[in-house]
Amino acid sequence: MIMPEVKKLLNELRQHKATLKIVVLAGFFWALAQVWQQLLIKDLGDSLQKGNHSKIVQIAVSIMILYIVIGISRYFHLYLMNLTGERVVQGLRQKLQTKLMCLNLNFHNNYVSGSGGLISRVLNDISIIQNGLRMFADFFREPLIFFGLFSYLLWVDWKLTLSIFIILPFILLFLKQISRTIKTYSIKTQEDLEKITSTIKESLDGVRIIQSFNLEKEMQTRFEKEGEEFLFSRKKVHQRVELSGPVTEFIAASLIVSIAVYMSYEISAQRATIGDFMSYLASLIQLSSPIKKLQESYVRIQETTVAAKRVFALL
Numbered sequence: 001m002i003m004p005e006v007k008k009l010l011n012e013l014r015q016h017k018a019t020l021k022i023v024v025l026a027g028f029f030w031a032l033a034q035v036w037q038q039l040l041i042k043d044l045g046d047s048l049q050k051g052n053h054s055k056i057v058q059i060a061v062s063i064m065i066l067y068i069v070i071g072i073s074r075y076f077h078l079y080l081m082n083l084t085g086e087r088v089v090q091g092l093r094q095k096l097q098t099k100l101m102c103l104n105l106n107f108h109n110n111y112v113s114g115s116g117g118l119i120s121r122v123l124n125d126i127s128i129i130q131n132g133l134r135m136f137a138d139f140f141r142e143p144l145i146f147f148g149l150f151s152y153l154l155w156v157d158w159k160l161t162l163s164i165f166i167i168l169p170f171i172l173l174f175l176k177q178i179s180r181t182i183k184t185y186s187i188k189t190q191e192d193l194e195k196i197t198s199t200i201k202e203s204l205d206g207v208r209i210i211q212s213f214n215l216e217k218e219m220q221t222r223f224e225k226e227g228e229e230f231l232f233s234r235k236k237v238h239q240r241v242e243l244s245g246p247v248t249e250f251i252a253a254s255l256i257v258s259i260a261v262y263m264s265y266e267i268s269a270q271r272a273t274i275g276d277f278m279s280y281l282a283s284l285i286q287l288s289s290p291i292k293k294l295q296e297s298y299v300r301i302q303e304t305t306v307a308a309k310r311v312f313a314l315l
Contacts, residue, residue, distance in 0.1 A: 009308055012092070013088060020084065026073045037066050038283045045276075081133075089129055164284075190307060199222060240299075
């Protein structure tokens with residue numbers, strides 16, 4: 001089920017349908033080219049084994065053309081997605097500015113974090129949303145690459161592939177637990193950052209009073225305390241984000257070693273070729289990229305939904 005905050009962000013993105021269509025089309029060609037190169041790697045390995053030099057030259061030219069396609073599609077896919085994200089967040093900034101000017105003085109006088117907290121929502125929360133919108137491109141492109149490569153792995157050796165992906169549910173469960181705690185600490189982080197922004201605003205606005213009554217030490221102590229709380233929350237977020245990477249990379253490395261041993265026996269028994277081994281290994285290594293990006297995107301989206309909830313609460 002899509003969270004309400006994500007639905008609202010998607011509604012903001014729908015205002016840029018024409019650009020997003022190009023983003024989708026470029027992402028499709030990028031994903032298709034990523035999968036197609038595995039077939040070329042298989043042909044290259046088999047040609048090397050047979051010593052077919054003319055075929056090797058043809059494959060080399062095809063690979064160069066393929067990378068030109070990847071480069072062009074990648075450029076338009078990421079460039080236009082980032083540009084769309086910039087336009088969406090600028091629109092949100094303008095909506096927030098308009099809304100804050102329309103809210104009555106009673107709201108401004110009684111807002112818990114004061115004008116500094118409102119500034120934090122306009123600047124810091126919007127910045128997090130901007131970073132999160134960049135991840136939406138990954139949510140479209142990376143599943144295409146994943147399922148394309150996965151289908152190819154099944155075609156080469158379906159028994160080996162299915163045995164490998166038995167561990168996938170355990171990885172997903174691990175990521176789910178991490179993302180849950182990240183969301184909790186992300187809320188705390190944004191609240192802490194709002195307090196810090198409020199303190200800075202209060203210090204600058206009241207600097208004359210602070211200096212007149214020798215309150216510099218009190219304000220410094222307050223700021224340090226708020227900074228320590230913020231750093232503690234950020235430490236928890238970073239711990240969980242960076243923990244997920246090494247765990248998945250260790251699993252991937254273990255799989256690669258196991259496959260190398262397995263394929264050596266298959267090649268010896270003439271049930272597989274060098275091309276099968278090269279393309280299978282290359283596909284599996286490349287498969288780790290969409291898994292890692294989707295994992296990172298899923299984690300970052302948790303922070304984005306927290307920021308979006310705070311922004312849309314004001315709107």
